[in-house]
Amino acid sequence: MAMMWCQRLAWLLRGQRGSTGRRWPWLSQDLGPVPAAPVRCCPTAPAAPRCAWQLHQDHLELRYGSTLMRLDFVWLRDHCRSASCYNAKTNQRSLDTASVDLAIRPQAVRVDETTLFLTWPDGHVTRYGLEWLVRNSYEGQKQQVMHPRILWNAEIYRQAQVPSVDCRSFLETDEGLKEFLQNFLLYGIAFVENVTPTKEDTEILAERISIIRETIYGRMWYFTSDFSRGDTAYTKLALDRHTDTTYFQEPCGIQVFHCLKHEGTGGRTLLVDGFHAAEQVLRRAPEHFELLAKVPLKHEYVESVGGCHNHMIGVGPVLNVYPWNNELYLIRYNNYDRAVINTVPHDVVRRWYHAHRALTAELRRPDNELWVKLKPGKALFVDNWRVLHGREAFTGYRQLCGCYLTRDDVLNTARLLGLQA
Ligand SMILES: C[N+](C)(C)CCCC[C@H](N)C(=O)O
Ligand SMILES: O=C(O)CCC(=O)C(=O)O
Ligand SMILES: [Fe+2]
Incomplete structure (x- = not known):
């Protein structure tokens, strides 16, 4: 259900480059309650979708579970884990970040139950596990401490x-x-x-x-x-x-x-x-x-x-x-x-x-x-x-x-x- 809703948005979003601010008021800052119509179109869906997203001028706003993330487009391109961008054997980036257009925007965005798919203007596809994003995003990181400690007297x-x-x-x-x-x-x-x-x-x-x-x-x-x-x-x-x-x-x-x-x-x-x-x-x-x-x-x-x-x-x-x-x-x-x-x-x-x-x-x-x-x-x-x-x-x-x-x-x-x- 969430997927369908997001896919619809993806269609809507095409050709919306250069937009600023919030275009879809029903997606409030915290992506609040789910719009009624799409929920009804899928009776087996849970009450609230696990995932919702919205494109902004320079970033993707993505809510997964209780984490609201704002993912910059260059960041999303830079962290691509595809075989040509990242060497999984050495855990090192192969992509030359300096080759990324700093005004890059995804051409298409799709989310399924577990994964975010981004297609870039040159046709390259980047996939991110949603759990991975929660763990690795700024917002996810901010929710945790780096070093759990017990302060003592x-x-x-x-x-x-x-x-x-x-x-x-x-x-x-x-x-x-x-x-x-x-x-x-x-x-x-x-x-x-x-x-x-x-x-x-x-x-x-x-x-x-x-x-x-x-x-x-x-x-x-x-x-x-x-x-x-x-x-x-x-x-x-x-x-x-x-x-x-x-x-x-x-x-x-x-x-x-x-x-x-x-x-x-x-x-x-x-x-x-x-x-x-x-x-x-x-x-x-x-x-x-x-x-x-x-x-x-x-x-x-x-x-x-x-x-x-x-x-x-x-x-x-x-x-x-x-x-x-x-x-x-x-x-x-x-x-x-x-x-x-x-x-x-x-x-x-x-x-x-x-x-x-x-x-x-x-x-x-x-x-x-x-x-x-x-x-x-x-x-x-x-x-x-x-x-x-x-x-x-x-x-x-x-x-x-x-x-x-x-x-x-x-x-x-x-x-x-x-x-x-
Ligand atoms: C431990 N050891 C005796 C080798 C060095 C002591 C260093 C003392 C120095 N005032 C400081 O506080 O750094
Ligand atoms: O003598 C001691 O117990 C500690 C001295 C000290 O502060 C040190 O060596 O760093
Ligand atoms: Fe000392």
């Missing part, structure tokens, strides 16, 4: 009783790895237990899920409070919550910590969900959130200790969101490493400080603080794009090892196991 995290994964199951079974990654994606932190407390064993863990990201700190690093590097991390001092490598253009995606030894007091690790704090700012004062997401600033690492000479600069806002759905994907927060602010005009800078204060207040709320004591055998993976870490001051000998991971490769592993990442 200390209470929520404890209540969830997220299990640690055993080292053997992590290394030897896909289920163990998948469970670990699922927890990591949802909470931004995850633990592996019963790890042999050596750098080499920690490295094996890291390599199970990703490629190790070598940085100025090396590939796998050890650190103690020997000030072997010009950074507070290499002392016994407390470290307030922060994310690492904010001074890289692309901050490291994941950080692995494994405490190999601690003979002394203090030294607990602090973890805070930066996205939870940012969400609270968004709820309470959206203008602060917006400023933190819009104003770029620099972070900097200037080192000149012993033989180590480094000067790194990373530029970007504190909060990074996908523009199409405002979903957070990266927080860059390190008050130690924040550089001189010289990218913000005078009439914005004070407002930025207010916004930064609001976020800091959220990040410092005691209910948001998760304190854990890292012990030999228990490795911690932290999403450095989301969860802030810090540490309590300590006494005695304390040795940590770990590494950074490339984010893309962690997500790759997760996707290959069937997780949404």
Whole structure:
């Protein structure tokens, strides 16, 4: 029934080029109720058609199920999955997009129960599965989040009783790895237990899920409070919550910590969900959130200790969101490493400080603080794009090892196991 109705429209539409605006008032913005006549002509049809469409000057408006899509004609030509336009073996586009006339319009449009058919002026036919369009259209994408997450404060995290994964199951079974990654994606932190407390064993863990990201700190690093590097991390001092490598253009995606030894007091690790704090700012004062997401600033690492000479600069806002759905994907927060602010005009800078204060207040709320004591055998993976870490001051000998991971490769592993990442 829907099909017949649309086909009729297709006939009507021929020769209607150059039209603007809505030509068929019975097809309201949300393609509202179905017109009475066509429904009656097909008694077995369901009450509302699954699909309805209408051509506009530069796009096709298509409703399928509850999704109303607006599909640009060039987009529709560009994403053609025919054998000559797309190589299904490599999943790569063969079509040269630059060869598409930017004023292209389909010559004929037809929809059946499952598929949209478009015939282009040169006779080429493009087919789209309607389900595929829902999944891949802007409107479909907007209805979902890229990364499903559970935002937490200390209470929520404890209540969830997220299990640690055993080292053997992590290394030897896909289920163990998948469970670990699922927890990591949802909470931004995850633990592996019963790890042999050596750098080499920690490295094996890291390599199970990703490629190790070598940085100025090396590939796998050890650190103690020997000030072997010009950074507070290499002392016994407390470290307030922060994310690492904010001074890289692309901050490291994941950080692995494994405490190999601690003979002394203090030294607990602090973890805070930066996205939870940012969400609270968004709820309470959206203008602060917006400023933190819009104003770029620099972070900097200037080192000149012993033989180590480094000067790194990373530029970007504190909060990074996908523009199409405002979903957070990266927080860059390190008050130690924040550089001189010289990218913000005078009439914005004070407002930025207010916004930064609001976020800091959220990040410092005691209910948001998760304190854990890292012990030999228990490795911690932290999403450095989301969860802030810090540490309590300590006494005695304390040795940590770990590494950074490339984010893309962690997500790759997760996707290959069937997780949404
Ligand atoms: C982890 N490791 C000890 C190797 C490096 C520490 C880097 C510390 C730096 N201030 C930052 O926050 O990025
Ligand atoms: O010593 C710690 O527990 C963490 C120090 C730190 O922030 C880091 O190494 O990135
Ligand atoms: Fe750190």
